[in-house]
Amino acid sequence: MAGMSLMALGLFQFEALGFGFNDRSKSQKTSWAKIPVAGGMDRMQWTGGDSQTETIGGVVFSHFGGQLSLEGIKAAAANGLQLPLVDATGNLFNVFGMYVVEDISEQQNVFDGQGAPLRNAYSISLTKYQGGLSPVSALSAVVGLFS
Numbered sequence: 001m002a003g004m005s006l007m008a009l010g011l012f013q014f015e016a017l018g019f020g021f022n023d024r025s026k027s028q029k030t031s032w033a034k035i036p037v038a039g040g041m042d043r044m045q046w047t048g049g050d051s052q053t054e055t056i057g058g059v060v061f062s063h064f065g066g067q068l069s070l071e072g073i074k075a076a077a078a079n080g081l082q083l084p085l086v087d088a089t090g091n092l093f094n095v096f097g098m099y100v101v102e103d104i105s106e107q108q109n110v111f112d113g114q115g116a117p118l119r120n121a122y123s124i125s126l127t128k129y130q131g132g133l134s135p136v137s138a139l140s141a142v143v144g145l146f147s
């Protein structure tokens with residue numbers, strides 16, 4: 001561990017140094033159906049929630065480490081794993097639920113003499129998973145990636 005853990009996606013910890021993040025955004029969508037009414041304005045009926053999404057962005061610097069965690073998240077995404085998102089703010093742990101990685105983008109720059117990036121800005125797009133896999137099963141699947 002390179003620093004204090006701030007948040008975790010599965011076994012991958014976002015830290016103050018190393019695999020850190022510098023922004024996080026959330027979005028929640030809901031659906032409403034328009035019901036035509038004769039002689040008046042259309043009525044609205046709530047039909048449920050569509051999705052909850054989170055986007056986590058940060059920068060990995062090779063001299064602080066963290067690229068292996070990003071590669072691990074990419075491997076979990078490539079294998080279709082659901083991962084728990086946990087926030088460790090202060091003395092409290094908030095479990096936000098199970099999420100799937102829908103997109104990871106990277107922007108690598110400042111290269112060393114061998115062509116390896118010294119700076120790698122990333123963005124991870126997550127969507128809340130509504131399904132049947134338990135957090136314990138998901139963590140077991142993540143551990144299986146490394147065995």
